[in-house]
Amino acid sequence: MRKVLALTMAAAMVAGMLGGCGSAAAPAADAAPAATEAADTTEAIPAADTAPAADTADAGGFDWKKFDGEEITVLFSEHTYADAVEEKLGEFTEKTGIKVNYSSMPEGNYFEKLNVELSSHSGSIDVFMTGAYQSWEYATAGNLEPLENYIGTDLTSPDWNYDDFIPGVINALKWDCVPGHQVGSGSQWALPMGWEVNILTYNKKILGANGIEPPKTAEELLEASKALKEFDGSGSYGLAVRGLPDWGTIHPAYMSLYSTWGAKDFEIEDGKLVSKVNSPEAVAMTEYWVDLVKNGGAPQWATYGWEMCGADLGAGKAAMMWDADRGGYTQNTPGSSNEAGNMAFGMVPYPESAGKTAADMKSNLWVWSMAMNADSAKKDAAWYFMQYFTSPEFMLWSGVEKACTDTPRTSVLNSQEYKDSVADAEGYYEAFSTVSQNASIFFTAQPYFTETTTEWAKTLQDLVTTNKYSSVQEAMDELKITMDELVSDLEVE
């Protein structure tokens, strides 16, 4: 009997773990549109334009009450952008009559939760937050509703102004679903809520006290990071960068410098994606990176996500941080951290030793976006939600009042209210607007993004924390083989 008891208990536990995997097969995904020409997303921010008036009046008699009484469900990742939306939900419901069931969860598990919800094809969520990289996976799986079905139709308010989005940002959310093709063409899979460039934030007080000039080149950054090791006793260090074994470690500073160095993740050869992480540029850059982290990074780098990087910068334990611009900006707002007011913003340190100049600076782009579930039963109401919370009026308010400084709208970026609101952050506007010129997604769009970048991050961890490899070249050669295997089933047209 006890044997049966033990067997039953063990089976019950396993059954619990498998509870989420018993759903039926996913329906056919035919959302991928025909291949189109790749487009370059590295488009400069347009010259200052006149901002549309922040007038909430219904232009052209647009009927905001068309879906009065409907109810939609929204799942967001906890973030400043999501906070701003949450604050205005009441006004949205008042204006449209659409009730919103809103929930949010921490970023750490957000995408895993979203994966489960979307893969069930139940339409339990109508609108959700996503990133450009994740949209490559969701779009090919048929989880995303193409938004050209709504943009420019009579379901869109004339005030909404699609053309006001910064081209490089809105194009980052377009893709033709052909692995290896650049983003910028094909369907519009999501709308931007905010975007981030990855630049250097430094504590001017700490650098000044240690007689160090703000680094402009990669070499100066390495030298400064080493010099600042334990500048304030045990645990203090020069440069905070991410180190967890996932895509989050690769996409901000590492990928920005990797691209600036001239390296690529994949190239198309004979109709297949081929990893280029063992190219001379990639190896040279990674050698630099390992040196930088080992000798100038956090002692517990391998456990650091963006939260820990920001916390150390705000606590005055890290002298510099290379991460999303808004991470440093948030630590600088009055009352947000011990070191608030001491931050200043640099650009992307470029490697002079590799023959690069300031003109070669590249920043990898992250776009927090809003997408519609292809299985939603209330797509029209969902679209009303999306256009309301990406409208010029809302974005001007969230950019100025709610610290959503990485605005995707040209009219907001060029508005005096916005410029005034970020004026206190030394160098921020200059850095953001300059780096934006060369900001783009430097990853190759492909549906195995999560796997390939996870393996990449694990290799970096091994290089920094172990003696597993005799050289960076050996590690990157092995990583190349792994990445090639992961994408081996992809056919590039």
Add this chain to the structure above:
Amino acid sequence: MSAKKNSNMKSEMNKVPLATRVRPYLIVAPSLIITIGIMVPFVMAIWYSLTNYSFKLPTHKFIGIDNWVNMLGDSSFWGAVKISLLYGCISTILEMLIGLGVAILLNNLNNGLSRVLRVLLVFPLMVAPVTATIIWQLMLNSSVGIVEKLLNIFGVYNFPWAAAPETALMTVILIDVWINTAFIILLVLAGLQSLPKSPFESAKIDGGSAWFNFTNLTLPMLKPSLFIALLFRFMAALQEYAVIFALTKGGPGDSLMSLSLTAYQKGFKFQKFGAAIPYILVLWLIINIAAKRIVVMQRSAQKQASGLEE
């Protein structure tokens, strides 16, 4: 004659009220439903392990034992088995030893202080493992953590904790012990308080030492309770996921990628359920074998404690 007898029996059966005849089936029904509820996902899991089921694919198809062959040929699988076993064994042994020691001390003290301690010691069990891990992550942080400050007093600086492969396993086990030792204490304490008093009184009259009492009376009679505690903790420790995920997500490198974490990563992060499920089924097999063995040992200890063997 026989036909007549059968007819009589049938007639007598019809005289039994319907409620009485149905009652045995009603009694069994809940167990049957629960068993089916358990077995259906389990059987489905075995089926999916033989398919290429993935969130990324529009449909799935039968691929035989490819997922199993790939898993067995992957060096990271054997690493995951090793991590799961090391984590399960070391954390359970430590928790059993510390839990037994503390429970005996509390039982012997039996005063106001012990009553207060009994309440306080349960606190870690009331905290969600992920929350407990985040608290420990902050405490162990080399920049702002209190543990770093304490170690500085002894001349230890920048101890890597979970950030280095050599110390990462030790760190997650430390947190597991902090969270779960209270569970052992509670079970063992309950076991100690249910022991009969007379053998101890006889031993006292005969001048038995404390060590004699412990090895010849307390431990043999307590063994059934100890095995129950061992059963629950070992099974839970083998499945451990929350502490590792919250602290390092399985890193650095693959140094903490247990079977649970590997299955989670393949299933939920990479969206390849067909490839993930064999890892869970192997974990189930390990847990099943271990649980069976512990139950046999518990039954034997129960008999010994009841004087049925010797």
